[in-house]
Amino acid sequence: MSIREVHDSNYREAIPAEGLALLDFGAAWCPPCRALLPILEEIDRELGDKVAILKIDTDDAPEAASAYGVLSLPTVVVFRDGQPVDKFVGLRSKAAYLASLAR
Incomplete structure (x- = not known):
């Protein structure tokens, strides 16, 4: 699968009802957000x-950012079967994201 960009109009449908998803809230001007991409x-x-890895630019998607209480960038929300199960505010290690996905 590849990283998919989503927007206010389609982020809800992009989160799978079954399985795992990671929704990355960031912005082009944010250095930690750029560091998260690799x-x-x-x-x-x-x-x-x-x-499913989803990327959303908060400058273009204020509704989605508001819906998940995003106040700092980057913020990553991990979903299991369509429900949020973890929220990471700020840049974290790859191991932190993998540990959340493995639970």
């Missing part, structure tokens, strides 16, 4: 179809 790409290569 981590997400590695996770995508390693887990492939086991997790």
Whole structure:
């Protein structure tokens, strides 16, 4: 699978009802957000179809950011079967995201 960009109009449908998803809230001007991208790409290569990785630019998607209480960037929300199960505020290690996905 590849990292998919989503927007206010389609982020809800993009989160799978079954399985795992990781929704990355960021912005082009945010250095930690840019540092997160290679981590997400590695996770995508390693887990492939086991997790949907979604990326949303908060400048273009204020509704989605508000819906998940995003106040700092990056914020990553992990979903299991369509429900949020973890929320990471700020840049974390690859291991932290993988541990959440493995629970």
